[in-house]
Amino acid sequence: MTAKDTFLSKFSTITAAPQTFFKRELVPFLADLRLAIALLLLIALFSISGTVIEQGQPIAFYQANYPEQPALFGFLTWKVLLTLGLDHVYRTWWFLGLLILFGSSLTACTFKRQIPSLRWFSRTWNFYTQPRQFQKFALSATLDQRSLDDLAPLLASRRYRIFRQGDSLYAHKGLVGRVGPIIVHIGILIILLGGITGALTGFIAQEMIPSGNTFQIQNITDAGPWATPQIPKDWSVKVNRFWIDYTPEGNIDQFYSDMSVLDGKGNEVKRKTIHVNEPLTYKGVTLYQASWAIAAVRVRLNNSPIFQLPMAQLDTGGKGQLWGTWIPTKPDLSEGVSLIAKDLQGTLIIYGxxxxxxxxxxxxxxxxxxxxxxxxxxxVGSTGLQIKADPGIPLVYAGFALLMAGVIMSYVSHSQIWALQADGQCYVGGTTNRAQVAFEREVIGILDQLEQTNEPALSLVS
Incomplete structure (x- = not known):
């Protein structure tokens, strides 16, 4: 062997090693059902933690609610929470890694188990030519002096698709029942892809905008690493008016924001009045009505010009909401009054x-x-807006649609019947992937119609 042959042999061995590992080790490991179940449980567990633990809050919030002494459950402190990324679970590298690994497991299972099952199904179209082949069926029968020409119309009346080759017959129905599990896997993969896309490219923002003001989205509270292109720079939003409807008892019934979307030249391109559960969506960005506040008060002293003073929210120790401001009554600011308001109905309290x-x-x-x-x-009221952009939502919706369609398809029974006419006898056998009892009743009904005078020789194998 020459040096060249030795080198080529070693090179082929080295290049074949990763392929061997991929086919014999990695793919079977990923296609293991136990791995998929474990990953699904972990994803569910961390998703629950992301629901229970408030997401995207400032550090002071977690320091106040998850102190070191005493630690929640003896170990969960704000430091642990922030270190593990539990304040933004759905954007952490390890959660995205779980989604990718779970998606890889489903993909491996689809190509190793589901698609090969369809290939196996294509091989079952081979027509049976030996009577002994019918002994393997759970339900089989032998009929004297009956032909395939008598059997075919009965199968066709029950919506079986029939294929014949000489003295052999094959019929099936409910093929979608075999395709359904693959559609379910594809739907889940698309949902995972949508979730990963949203985590990487989506963002969440919060804005508190006084009535009459125009703003661009700037106060980003949570964003994926590739979210910058999604944050709008070429359009803005104007809050034309904000108001609150109150009940006769003085409680808040609903709050509204009349808003206009403005293009780069200040022209209105969309207008909508939003309220809770009725957001405004433009170019993939959705603005939700989330909260409200009192921004300012407009007053006049004697015949002075109208001036507007900002109002700040007061600390009430969790006993309601109050806003206050101080109004000078002398030019040198030596005297003034405090103004307190609790809502936008217009009643204010004045203190010296x-x-x-x-x-x-x-x-x-x-x-x-x-x-x-x-x-x-x-x-003057302010509207509190929660603003979200999630480019993965269309993928998630499409994935759920496929998932539901696949689940429905999976409930359809795939039934197959083979028949052979040989030596003056007709051999019939069949199988189904679900609803075995109903299938047996159907086959027995077909045989009863086929043999109206003589009882068919049925061989039932459990």
């Missing part, structure tokens, strides 16, 4: 510098304070 209640007022009313007339013109 000493903290004592001076008066209550409503929008449009004038009140004497510190020797001047304070007129409350309007409370």
């Amino acid at each position: 510098n000493d903290g004592k209640l001076i008066a209550t007022a409503r929008a449009g009313m004038g009140t004497e304070v510190n020797g001047v007339t304070l007129k409350i013109l309007e409370l």
Whole structure:
């Protein structure tokens, strides 16, 4: 053997090793049903943790709710939570890795088990030519002096598709029952692909916008590593008006935002009034009505020009929502009053510098304070918007559609019947992948019709 032959032999051995490992080790490992079940349980477990643990909150939130002393369950602290990425489970590398591994397992199972089963099915179209071949069926029968010409119309009336070759017959129905599991696998793979796409390219933002203002999406709270192209730069949104409908008891019934989408030149391209469960969607970005606040109050002192003062939310210790601001009543800011509001209905409480209640007022009313007339013109509300973009959603919807179709298809029984006419006798046998009892009744009914005078010799094998 020459040096060249030796080199080529070693090179072929080296290149064949990865292929051998892939075919004999990796693919069987991935196609193992136990691995798929374990991965599915892990994905479900971490998905539950992502539902229970608040996602995308600031560090201060987790420090307050998951302190080190005492640790939740004895080990879960804010440091552990942030280290493991449990504050953004669905975008962590290990969760995406689980999805990819599960998808690989399903793919391996599809190509190693499901598709070969269809190839096996194509081989079952071989017509049986020996009577002994019918002994393997769970349900078989031998009939005297009956022909395939008598059997074929009975099978056709029950929607069997019939094939004949000489003295042999093959018939089947319900082929979609064999294809259904493959469709289920494809649907799950598309759902996984949609989830991975959304995790890598989607983003979540929150904005608090006063009524009448225009904004571009900037306050991103959570985003995938490839989400930047999805964040809109060529259009903005204007909040034309925000208002709240109240019940007769004074409780909030619904809050609304009339919003316009503006192109780069400021032209309106879409307009919609949104409320809870009725968002605005434009170019794959969805704006949800999530919360509200009081942004400012517009007031006038005596005959002064109208000026607008911002209002800040006050800390009430979880006992409701209050907003307040301070209004100077003298040019040198030496005196002023505090204004408190709890909603947009227009009732405000006025306190002096000493903290004592001076008066209550409503929008449009004038009140004497510190020797001047304070007129409350309007409370300006802010709409709280939650903004999401998930390019994987169409894939997820398509995957679920295929999944449901595949599940329905899988419930269809795939029934097969073979027959052979030989030596003056007709041999019949059949099998099905589900609903065995119903199939046996169907075959017996066919045989009863075929043999109306003499009882067929049935051979049932359990």
